Amino acid sequence: MAAQRACPLCHDKASLRHRTLLERVFRSWTSCGVCADPINNAQIRWICKKSCGFSACESCGLSISLATPSRSSSSLWLGGSSQKAKNLPVRGCLRACKFGDHCREASAEHVARFAHPGDREYRQGLVTLKDGEVPCFETLWLIFTFFDPNESGHLTREEFRLAEVAVASLACETCDSSAAWDAAGGNLHGHVSFVRFALWCGRVGVKLPVGLDMGGERQCRFQSDGCGCECLNFRPHGPDRCCQCGHGPMAHRSDVAQQSIAAQLLYSRPRNWKRGAVGLISLSVGALSEFQFLLDATHKENDNWTRDRGCAVHGVNRCSASCAYSTRAPVPSGYRVVSVWRNQNPKLWARYNLMRASIQQECHGGCRRVSTLSSKAPFHHLDSSSLMDGVNEWRVFHGTSETACKTICVNNFEPSMAGTGATWKEKKQKRGMPLYGHGVYFAERITKADEYATPAESHDASTSLRCVLLCRVLAGRLTVCTGNQIDPVSLRKQVLDGPNHAVLGDRVQTLGKPFREVVIYDSDQIYPE
Known part of the structure; x- marks a missing residue:
């Protein structure tokens, strides 16, 4: 008897079986929830016991985690069409x-x-x-x-x-x-x-x-x-x-x-790097136009305030949620690029490049493609440097202080800092529990990243100049969260102990939230570019 799998939709158990006679009569053909290939009524398949609608073909079901699932997290596993899994399922010992x-x-x-x-x-x-x-x-x-x-x-x-x-x-x-x-x-x-x-x-x-x-x-x-x-x-x-x-x-x-x-x-070096140079390299004025287009395209003009932008009176994380909602801090109407710096860090790039090859191998040549606004054409080829197909490599924003930006460009993100930034915390607490657990959070829209960007220390505060990082991230196979019931510990475990590589918080369609968020739990999957 085949081992039961964890349903990636409702987290109940999925078992390998044929459809019943009634199911064959009253239900139409379905497609595999992993590779999207059609499954006819006579085929054996993996079917969720809770009848949430999930089913997978026999070979793809073998790539779904055996781990005991958490029932409180509303998430969807996007493993993609694993060519190796389809052609060579695990055959036992x-x-x-x-x-x-x-x-x-x-x-x-x-x-x-x-x-x-x-x-x-x-x-x-x-x-x-x-x-x-x-x-x-x-x-x-x-x-x-x-x-x-x-x-x-x-x-x-x-x-x-x-x-x-x-x-x-x-x-x-x-x-x-x-x-x-x-x-x-x-x-x-x-x-x-x-x-x-x-x-x-x-x-x-x-x-x-x-x-x-x-x-x-x-x-x-x-x-x-x-x-x-x-x-x-x-x-x-x-x-x-x-x-x-x-x-x-x-x-x-x-x-x-x-x-x-x-x-x-x-x-290991990208081809667009300036030869012989290491560190932050200022791009020419002529190169700024494509980055200005990126900010224009990813700015959200309406329905763009969240609690993380804070209160107009008290600021961020300094008053109750009801106060922040009633006196919302204003959202910028637009953004202007002043300067762009390319981070040429051979050590961080080599680690990232090796992780990219590792995830490419783990995805067995490809995974379900998911795009972000900041990574679609023409932004997939910014600064004459393309993103890799098949591993959901994206460019996404991370807003923070000028000092933090420079430190991250040298040392990458520190896991120990997760939850110490703009995360809402209990009184007198220095560390909180972010929505999707302790990881590094990114946004596909500049409007969301701007919530966490602070005035640049090297300039007059009256200029409203802020710094934001544009990072490459490796999202690979995704856990997509669409609901309100989220177990942050379970989500992190799905990535670190399971087959997935990142979390996409996408509650825009289901709950009407303003923004999607990307969460990475391993800093080697990030390159601050």
């Missing part, structure tokens, strides 16, 4: 092929019986190894995914401890488990992402290549008896997604994927 990456057998029977490095099943708890056999780890990515059986993109402390044991034989340095967890950012963030795992491996002297592709041709790295495969690029063929040369996708890696983490950090 398989034997590991003893030849690993060097396996020459590409028959359908062999692929159905054995798991190979890079397969979705080649993970702790999903693959069995004979006594004396050890997992095949040729890249850092293979180590990380092996100990991430839930495909969450993050390692818990216990998962990291197991990965640390595997890394120990490859490392030049040794450290106890607690020190390793702390060095990888586990104590600060509560989890370890692939970026922080790879950086930690580099610091302890692991020489393996990263193993993630960021574009370019993927040459076959298969070796046997001193001879290599002559295939120069991966060309998927057949349902098992092997290449036409007969070797699996993980045997094909670009030259970039073969680099160490140190080399990727050193050479």
